[in-house]
Amino acid sequence: MYQLHYRLQQKEATIGVVGLPLAVEYADRGFSTIGIDLDDTRVQKLNDGVNYNDDLEDDRIRRLVAEGKLRATPSYDEADDIDVFFVCVPTPVTEHKDPDTAYIEAATASIAEHLRPGQLIILKSTTYPTTTETVVQPLLEDAAAEKSLAMGEDVFLAFSPERIDPGNETYTLENTPVVVGGVTPTATDLAEQVTAQVIGEVHTVSSARVAEMEKLLENIYRSVNIALVNELAQVCDRKCTKVPSRLCPRMRPDP
Template identity: 55%
Template sequence: MSHASLEQKILDKTAKVGIIGLGYVGLPLAVEFADKGFYVLGIDTDRNKVSKLNRGENYIADVEDDRLKRLVNEGLLEGTTMYGRVGELDIIFICVPTPFTPNKEPDISYIVQATEGIAEHLRKEQLVILKSTTFPETTEKVVLPKLESTGLKVGQDFYLAFSPERIDPGRKDFTTANTPVVVGGVTKKCTKLTKLACEQVIAKIVTVSSPRTAEMVKLLENIFRSVNIALVNELAQLCDRMGNIDVWEVVQAAATKPFGFMPFYPGPGIGGHCILVDPYYLSWKAKEYDFHSDFIELAARTNENMPYYVLDLIIRSLSSNGAALKTAKYLFLGIAFKRNVDDTRNSPALKIMELLVQRGAQNVAYNDPFVPEVNLNGMTLKSRELNKDLLQQADCVVITTDHSTYDFKFIVDHAKLVIDTRNATKDITHGREKIVRLGCGM
């Protein structure tokens, strides 16, 4: 086979596509390729995910149920837990998690595991594309050596590139198909083939000079958000201290400037996978070059401290109402890390709930229309039905995620005390004396 033959297989859609990791990134990507007529094999160590996929059962909110079922029934999409089938594939995407350790150091063990699984079955004319967010030089210094240990040469026998995921769970306007992606190959041939492959399902491809450049692009995107969110979180704390400035009003007014300003908003903390983790991936890598990214780390710590700040806000507010921390009844509204999704990874709401329990709180409940149950400190909590009685029984109602399904007027009308960390009650006029908004003073 030649380089041209792989290119032709991509163009005529006979190339077989593999997706390693069938989560929030991998499954939507698999569906896009299958919907364009490619055969797609999903590989995941989670047998439950694989079984659901093979039954045509969807488990990711951003994927349409009927679309997934149709593609499975047509034989275009299937799943397996076995790496032994990697040899059948022409294009292999690695879409595995990249968490950090308790010491906030990168944990790329899932990337290593996936790469080793590929290496065992690597053959000529295969294209491997890493999509997992990671520190610069992972593709070239971790993935590439393992693949070349097979005796095959990158750019000649097989092809390798980095193309970071750009998924925003719950977004309907920007999806896998219409969000531009960045591509950086180890060689020019690698970049060309990766661009061609991605063009089959994604509207716009931006090529860069190397995988390490693409890796840095991804980190910049997320650290940009981390730093700016940290700025407004700190400003919110100052406004609380001053007591007579509304941080939300400040941001809204500043956003009227048509140039040089982009609005970011405070909250109870940062959740999800990327924004919380990525600053530490870069700062860890920076130390390898005797460089200390103090500014980036400070922003990350500021955001991590927000659940503790909200906890203090809850305690002070309860004290003003004559309630005790341990015996008070708490109701958290929204425990997903962002509105209108079911994703609870690194949720600040869960962190605040855990902190309350650690301090002796005996009655902590939640409601979330997207999250029917959750594990909290080894206990399984189920979402409570949101009604007048539940609200009236709570000593403190905490709005941690402002799902669009919530009727905030109803909530304020029947609650004794509302801690609003999302500015969800800004338009409520009746019962404002019961509301404590983050960044507006006590």
């Protein structure tokens, strides 16, 4: 734990990110950052200094790649060198509307093959509460046990929801508050430390499942408000002929 704490403090830690915007932020803060993407085309573009994300500046990508701070790989072969993994994979639903954690499980299994002491894994994918502890943690624990590593002592796990609003120039990744919650207090502390390197306002919570619930509540709040406004818009769009004349100015006779 103390070795990772020091490497983060000195910006000597290597960051591995599945997701370009977050990788760019860490590279811009001076961290050696590896973007993991199974799409060979995107990997080649990034390594050539070509930007494929509309929310990022072309010059910024070219500069970071030229400086050697940012690069991409289509595999987990270099995962042994990574100190902190951010897992930002899709979380779709099945045809029966059940959560599909296949991408999370696949990414975790790949990371598990390269576990070593002093690594921190942070799940950022939007998912249901307990995913970190019941889906991710068992996969890591099995791999850790094979290498005589202990979760919470040698390897650390936390959840911090991704909060990116594409196209929003006011609230960016840097100034949008986030929460972090680890499966152990040490994991929470490390997750807070690494997150605070790129985000100005970081709030710690008591557990990973609390952090997962925070994101779920946020999504529910947004969805309910969007649905309310959409319903209200339909009401407002109805023809005034369906409304009594005393309520509709357009139906009143001219003076």
